[in-house]
Every structure is written in structure tokens, then in C-alpha cells.
Amino acid sequence: MKAVRYYGKERVQIDDIPEPQLKPGTIKIHPAFTGLCGSDLHLYYDGPESGGINPNKPHPISGETLPVVFGHEFSGTVEAIADDVDTDIKVGDNVVVEPLMVCGECAACKSGNYNVCPKMGFIGINGRGGGMSEHIVVESRWVHAIGDLPLDQAALIEPFSVAYHAVRRTGVKAGQTAVVGGAGPIGLLVAQALKAKGVKVIVSELADIRKKAALDTGVADIVVDPSKEDLAERVHKETNGVGADVAFDASGVGVVVHQLLASLKPEGKLEIVAIHAKPLTINVSEELTGGEKSMEASLGYANDHEDVIKLIHDEHIDLSKFITDKIKAENIVKDGLEELHNNPAQHVKILVQL
Template sequence: MKAARFHGRKDIRVEDVPEPGVRPGTVKIDVAWSGICGTDLHEYLEGPIFVPHPGHPHPLTGEEPPVTLGHEFSGTVSEIGEGVEGFSVGDAVVVEPFFVCGRCAPCRAGNYNVCVDMGFIGLAGGGGGLAEKVVVDARWVHAVGDVPLDQAALIEPLSVAHHAVARSGAQAGDVAVVGGAGPIGLLVAAVLKGLGVTTVLVELTRARKEKALSTGVADHVLDPSRDDVKARVLELTGGVGADTAFECAGVDPVLDLCLDVVKPVSVVVNVSIWGHPATVDMTKLVNKEIDLRGIIGYRRDHPETIELVRSGRIDLAPFITGRIALDDLVEQGFTTLVEHKDTAVKIIVHP
């Protein structure tokens, strides 16, 4: 079968690999659609990050490059391993793409997303969604019912957004600033809007500003190249400042802006994956008693996230701006998102 394999920085190849076999406790999935994530872009440009380094196999998968990419994916169940209940062949599903040890203190406390040896399917090994088929442990598989499979590929990043909003403590009536209107930033805004939070999206690129407005996830869209963002947020909040802010770009100016726009004794959530150490103005953080919180992935967020989509409270269709074949992954996928991000928001791949 065909699979997109990470060999090294700026070296991703679509290759023929053996089809994985189903094992006891696992489910085989025919992949329908797989999203290209910002994390995949970081790996392509700056990796390996979550991908194991050559010569240092991941402790849970035992794999090192080349590994198959793709952790945002949907598909249909094609085979069920021994001992698995609750699924039938043909079920539409998504995957919570984790490898965890189950033994460390975070795992025992239920915080499996911060397992000391945590890895992601599609980054740490174990196959991935940028392939025709994948086999995963049944515990990570979630049925999506009648959600269209192209939209279902976005449930994984929507779960990231759901987890970020939960970590923020945002409530109806709050004002939140979202720094960066890439796929994750737009989805964070969508979850916030669903809670009744006033959303202020900060973004430079035309396509993403337009998407924020056309999808209705943003009450206000500010361009830092033209707007005095801090002054506008103070104006919108009666001089108080935002209740919370979300860093969704992975660049220092956006993190600094988040610290500027929130009110004292508030929360800033870092959602993005950074390709370099961040610079934090600790004076701003200390003087305003800001809580700076990180997130990685999600933790028991998928069921509620799926219900947000199934119930129609969040429509994922407008966020998809491109559909490509696996053979076109680098040229029409990665290159477009790196060099022409002003024309694209979310590109999904059909293996």
C-alpha cells in the first residue's frame, strides 16, 4: 500500500509499504481523509520533533525514521481484531492518535496525554493516516455516525481546540483573543463561540481573515499590521482587557501580544507547537499575575467534540479549503501551506 514517510527534514516520500495486519485488541481502518496538521509542517521544516531521532527509537513503538505520517484522519472499519467489541465492519470512525505506557504517574492519574513516554500515531510510528490503511488499538477508536468523513478528519484538531478552551476556563460572556487564524486558531474560536464567548481573532493573512469572518467564528478580526490590537481590545472590553487569550501561531510576537491584551489575573493558553524556544516577557506575566498554561493534544475530549459536530453546533465543512491525492502531498500540500498560506487554511488528503 502507499504511505507518506518522513525520512528527514524536507524529505517526505510516498512509498509502497506492507499493509499492516490486524492484531488482538485492534481495529483496521481504511483511511478516507487525513488532514495536514501544523505539527506535520513543523516536522517537515524543522524536524524531527515528535518523530524519533535517527538512532533513537521511540520507547513505545520501537520505531525511528522513516515513519508514516498523518495523525488527523477518518475512515471506515475494515477488519476487527480478536476481543474487540462495539464496532462493526463499515463503521465510520476517527482515531485519538496516542501511544501511552499506562504505567507512569500521569497515566495512572488519568492524564494520559502527558505520559512520560507519550507518542502520536502518525509521528512516533505505528503507521498513520497518510496511508491507505492503518491498524490501531481499539481504545483509541471513536465512531462518528453520520458525520461526513471529509469533515470527520477535522475532529482531531477540533479536539485540540476543545481541550484548549477547557484548560482556559472560559465562560459565556467572556471576551477571548485568539492569536493566529490557522486551522487550530479558527477551531478554538469555533468552540469559544459555541460557549457564548465573544471572540477577537488576530491574523495577518487575507484568506484566514476572510475565513474567520465567513464562518462566523470571530466577532472581531484584527490585523496587527494595521490595527493597534491592544488598544482595540481595551476599547472592546471597556478598558479592562480580555478574560483569556490563546496563542495559536508559535511565534514570539503573538505570545507577547497575548500577554498584553489580557486583564490582570487572567489566563493565556499556549496551543501551538513551537519549532524553537519561546521568549516570554516575565515582567508582564508577573505584574499582571497571568496564568500561562500549555496543552498537548486532548484528554477524553473526543466524545464531546464529536457530539458538537453531530449535533450541528459546529460545522467543519467551511474550514476545508483543499482536497488532494496522496501522491500530491508535498507539492500541493506542504508547499502550498508553507509558501502560499495566504490562499489555504486546511488541506485534506485522500490516500
């Protein structure tokens, strides 16, 4: 079968590889659409170590090293189900995959927080196939039916689950106010999750195209350009001098974290969703203790996909507004990876079809 495989820094290619076979406890899927994300960009431009791949040592769960099939944000159609799988999913159903591999034995896995399993890896990054292939076989626990949701929109359920997980952790409620720092793909999806909960959303963003996207998609009530006005002052003005209940860092930039902390009300909470490439210094006494503010971080998702799928159906959320292009796998470098690298502000999500 055909598959896009990742070989290392700035090396991807389409190969003919053996078709995976159905095993006990698994479901075979024909992938439809695969989203490109920041992890893919880091792998391509910064090398395998940036994505947690040791090119000289097999992954502890998959047993694989490079090359690996690319793509972890994907949707598809069920082709076959192993006889021992107890599921309501049927052959022909459209599904998404929670693209994880975990040990199932550590304290995190046993408590249900498998997203922080110390051996955790990603299908489509650390082995076990990927979305950019004609077929993939996945453990049944990771496969989720999507009903009549279009397959292109369904490819965004994985990043939406990242956003939803972060929002869920804060406990934010309808009628409260949230500030989202950064209107990239995750920032916009965080804002979408907040809007679906009835939260007032203020988005902070510098890029004109992303500011427009936040407004045009309807996920932001207010968009602030922090280079032109003081974010904290605007947030306090919009909240009658109180400040925001919660804030989300979806930028990965230190200065944004400080702006968000200043925007919070006393006892407000900042959730770090972005990955920070550089260490961050916080003045604990002034930025946290003085207002009894709290700061925490979220990683991926755990037991969120089913809730996200239900939310999309219940709230009639249109994820197509976040899809900025669909490309063929043979053009993944020029029209996908290079485009996102060179023009990141012009895109939310690019989907790849084999």
C-alpha cells in the first residue's frame, strides 16, 4: 500500500509498504483526511528529537524507529473489525482515532490520566502506522464513531480534543469571561470550546489574518491586538474592572503569559496549552501570590474524544470554517509543510489526502 513516511529532518516520501493485518482487539481503517500540525512541522524542520523520537532506539511501546508513517490527526472509514472486539461500531462507519499508545501499567494509566503516561507515544509519530496511508490497524479502544459528521471536519477532532481538555481542566462556566492568548489552530479551537460553553471570549493576537479568523469564525467576542493596546487594561474594562476568570496560553511566547496573568481577576486561573521551547521566568510574588492566582498546564487529552464528538453534534459546530486548504499527499512538502512554515498566519488547518 501507499504511505507517506517520515525519515528524519526535512525527509518525507511516499513509499510502497506492506498492508497492516487485522489482529485480535483491533479495527482496520481506511484513512480519509489527515491534518498537519505543529508537531509535524517540528519533526520536519527540527528533526526527530523535537518530536520525542530517538532515531537510534525503538519506541518502548511500538518497538519502531525511523522511518515511520506520518499523520496523527485523521479520520477514516472502518474496513474490518476483529472477531473479539465488542463494539457498536460497524464496517462502513466513519470514525476518528485517538492516536495514542500507552503502557497501561503505570500509575497515570491506571488512574485514567493516560495522556501523561511516561512511555506515551503517538500513532503517526512513534509508529503503529499513521493517517497518511491507505490502511491502518488500530486498537479498538482508540476508535470513535462520528455519526454523520463529514470526514474532513472530523480530522479536526484530535486538535479540538486538545483544546477541549484544556478548557475542561479549568472548570470555566457559562457567563464567565476567558482570555485566549494566540489565535493559531489550538487557540481558535480553545475559543470555540469556550463559546460552546457560553463563555465570553476575548482573543489576543498580533497577526491581521488570525485576528480576522477569530472574528469571522465567531469564536471571539472581542479581539485585542496587544501591540496596539494594553491587553490587561482592555480585559478589565470589558469586565467592569474585575478581570478575566480564566486565561489560556496558546502562543508559547513568554510575554503573552505575563499579559494573561495581568488580565486575570484575583483567584483567576491560567492554563498553559502551548508548548514553550524556552524556559519561562515568573515573578511568583507579584504575578501569582499577590492575587492568589493559579497557573497550570495541560497535555493532549484523556477520555475527551467522545465528549468532543457529542459537543460538536449537540451544538451544531461547523469545523469546516477552520479548514484553510486540502492538498494531495504528493504535495505535502511544497503545499503543506513549507506553506505552514513560511505563511503560518494564513492558515488554520491544512488537510492531506493520500
